[in-house]
Structures are given as C-alpha cells and as structure tokens.
Amino acid sequence: MANALDGLTDAQRDAVTHRGSPLLVIGGPGTGKTEVLVRRLVHLADEGLEPHRILVISAQEDLRERAEIAIERPHEDLAIHSFPDLCRALLAAEARHAGIDPFVDVLSAAERLAMMLERADELELSHHDFRGRPLALFASFVRRIDALKADLIDAAAFAEWALGVEAATGEREREFAAVFAAHDRMLEARGVFDEGGVLASCVALLEGDEAVRERTGARFPVALVDDWQDRSGAERALVAALELPGAELTAAGDDDQAHSRGRGVGASNLLRFIRSSFQDVGLYHNLEED
DSSP states (O other): OOOTTTTOOHHHHHHHHOOSSOEEEEOOTTSOHHHHHHHHHHHHHHTTOOGGGEEEEOOOTTHHHHHHHHOOSOOOOOOEEOHHHHHHHHHHHTHHHHTSOSSOOBOOHHHHHHHHHHTGGGSOOSSSOOTTOHHHHHHHHHHHHHHHHHTTOOHHHHHHHHHTOOHHHHHHHHHHHHHHHHHHHHHHHHTOBOHHHHHHHHHHHHHHOHHHHHHHHHHOSEEEESOGGGOOHHHHHHHHHTOOOGGGEEEEEOGGGTTGGGOOOSHHHHHHHHHTTOSOOOEEEETTOO
C-alpha cells in the first residue's frame, strides 16, 4: 500500500488518522469499518510503531491477510487475535503467574456437551424435564453456562443468587446451579477450560497483577477492536483490564446490530457501552456521514 490514506472517504480518513482520545468508529455493513482498522494499523506503523505491537482483536478470518498485504515492509508476526485466542496467548505467556499449564486447552461447546452426557449419571435432575430429549436439555445447559460466563458470572455467584429465588422456580435454579458447578468441576478434573473460563482467568490475572498489566501494556501499547457492539461483558472487561492510555484504543461497531445480550440500538448506546469501561471518550466517527 503506497499510502494508508489512498482511496478513503473523508470520514474514513479522519478515523484512520484520529488522535487525542479513545475512538469509536460507527458504520453499517459496507461502510468500511474493518478497512479503517487495517488502514489505521498501517498508518500507525508508518508513523513508527512496530506493527506487531499493535493488538488487533477481531473474529474476521481475512483481516490478517488484508493487513499482511497492506504492510509492504518486513515485520514480525502480527498480533491479530480473536478474544479466545488472545486469552490463550496471554495466559500462556504469563502461565507462571497464573499458576496454570502454559499449554491452555479449551473445549468447544460440542466437546463439553459430550463430556456432560458421558457423566450425566453424576447429576441429580428432578426439576428439569428431559422430555425424552437429553441432548437438547444438556445443550441448553451448555448454552446457559456460556451466556452467564460471557458476563463474568461464575458458578459460585449464580448459586448464591439462586438461593434467594423462591418457590418452584428457585428449586429449578438451584438445581441448575449444581449442574453449573459440576460442569466446571469436570473441566478442572481434565485440566482444561471453556472459552468463558479462559476469559475470566485472563481478566482476573490482568486485574489482579500490576506487573502482568505493565508487561502486557508494554508489549501492546495500542489496541484495535472490531465488532464492539457484540462484545460480551467479559470481553469488554478484558479490554478495560489492559489499561490502555486514553488515546490508544480504537473500537469499531455497527450501531444497528447492537442487539445481543440486551444491547440497545444507536450510536449513543455504543458510546455508553464503551464509556462503561473507559473514561473521557471524546469522539466517534460515523462512516455513513459522507
């Protein structure tokens, strides 16, 4: 790429070159949010920051290839990760401080469903109706556990909440709390994680160890985060725990798709989301204003 600003609209160019406060980039499909992140990476590298020190968090599989093509000079391996992969990398790098094996093994939802079905006889279920479909019931358990962990609610916290639920609903919730705890014991016995556990462990490590935060911040002084509207509470907490300086965070999102986990719609809502983790958000760029 001869120039990181070539061919951009005015709004895209402003976002790529923005300085002075955390940046939230708003735009619908086709407005170039991901392209802005790629160009911002290249622009920061052109200004002297080594590309591998720019942390890019995205689930888009083609983003790495696009960035590699855009950066035309030799460089170290780019730090482009999904949230689960970033957590695995951070925990592996800090395994001694986290007290875990450096080779972090994460089970998928399907693998955990199979694990629970294999050990179903260890669970006492009298308040959940199988309806002849144990697979569907246990799949619902896994989905609910994942949804809770996505907002940093662990088995102990859920069990404490369930104690206060009254009547038949309370019995059912306390039974699910026991299932939740058993699920995590099964993972612990195998020495593995689920994605929610990896996220929670990573957040706890960064929040609880100043030296780890400082090492991580020195390694990645800038972060670019894609699809901010879909980030879970745990993922937002992870970005906040990195404690980036104010001007070193860029988040991109589509306000019309801010729907998961009860999120509202509109740029003002996205600004509230980002303000829940960061102070003094001074500016957002709407790519649809050109």
